[in-house]
Amino acid sequence: MNYENLMKKATALSLENDRHIREIAAIDLGSNSFHMIIARIVNGSIQILSRLKQKVQLAKGLDKNGILDQEAITRGVNCLALFGERLQGFKPENVNVVGTYTLRSAVNNDEFLRQAKAVFPYPINIISGETEAHMIYAGVSHIQPESGRKFVIDIGGGSTEMIIGDNFTPIIARSRDMGCVSFAKHFFPKGEITPEAFERARRTALARIADLAECYQALGWQHVLGSSGTIKTVHQVIAANLDPDGVITAGRLDFLIERVLKFERFDELKIAGLNDERADVFVPGLAILSTIFDTFNIVQMRYSDGALREGVMYGLDQNFQVMNIRQRTAEGLAGQFNIDRLQAERVSKSVVQLAQQFHEWQASEFADEMQEIILWAALLHEVGIVINHKNMHRHSAYILANMELPGFDREQQRLLATLVRHQQNAFHSDEIGQFARYTPLDVLSAIRLLRLAILLNKSRQATETAEKISLKTDRTLWQLEFEPAYLTRNPLVRQDLKLEQKNLIEIGLELNVQ
Structure with missing residues (x-):
């Protein structure tokens, strides 16, 4: 891992503490549901205040001639009255309302x-x-941690959007007229599920996206991300029935298709x-998603x-074009909670000093990701x-588990x-819980690693930085060696290390200190 770049991220937190607060609202008038987010901008970070969602199903009221019937209009207008x-x-400048496929x-x-x-x-922009x-x-780029080239897919009520881009910049973006509500209305008009109807939906979806396959595959991607209701539901069903990681694969989609086609x-x-x-809308959405998987491999x-x-x-604020989203999140938290930035930097430097000597990751594919999260933990602990x-x-x-963390x-x-x-005190390994992605x-x-970094900096501004720390590790035994006379000059550190040794022994781990 490039530790120099990692430390640049750590020390890039702005020292400015912008107290300007602005409340904003974003409304999406979708073909299936209307969504509203109320948020405020504090210290350069967005805090979500509330989310409102109402199932309106505008697309059900759109006939073959493109006329939106009065019942659908009334459902939509009533929802907007509630939002109002x-x-x-x-x-008005703090409210942005967009209408999509049906409108x-x-x-x-x-x-x-x-x-x-x-x-x-408020004005509505179609x-x-x-x-x-x-x-x-x-929206996906501002929320997700993935960098590099991304393939983003969104299956809505009336249309499906497919975008490939690098970081915040889209390269190719296409929208096609196929959605879970419109397909439900066309292929499953009475709510009846048949293999024949499902296959017709898949063939129609293929006809609408087949021309994109060659171009998109030529561009390639590192990550595939899906958003909105259909993909969220597929993710939740996979997590509940197959694997808690909720990752969507072709094989898992085949399992779901076989399962739903047993219902009538x-x-x-x-x-x-x-x-x-x-x-x-689950079955028609599943038909579209499975076709996309097959078409783009x-x-x-x-x-x-x-x-x-x-x-x-x-899009309401131009200040959010930050390439490192986690950095922006950390800046907002640092300002909001008045974090001692000098102490955060001290702990972060110690984490990097220790982590670059640790090579025992079981899941090596997540090593860089884990080490970066350890760094953010050091900054925000x-x-x-x-x-x-106290406590x-x-x-x-609790704060970090329950806040919005783009x-x-x-x-x-x-x-x-x-x-x-x-980060401190005695603990038991069975308190940690299980993760879908990371090994215990x-x-x-x-x-x-984090506990050691915090322990070495408990004296805060009085901390004597150890110029050289040697860390050797295996599964349970870690050996920590300091420069000569460091522990003699820092008796509080030596005392805290002895307590850490005791805490670790109680859970079957060892720490040797020299």
């Missing part, structure tokens, strides 16, 4: 806008498919992880919490001190919280 109540007092397809969308204006005082794709990519109707679908409100996909509404939200010093490790873990997926956020939870021994090793 929550937005009282918001300035751009409806030839009478002006009638929807006219009726909406009577109850909702965006093109390509603009929607760009916003979805921005949408209202009979009873599968762990499938919410009742998604039952009527996708190996695996991870679910992303970021989607169109997050892209709309982050004291966030809980704002509550009080700070518990307060810090740049960290859920497994990474759990690891971050787990590391700071066990690797998590335990990460905890040990």
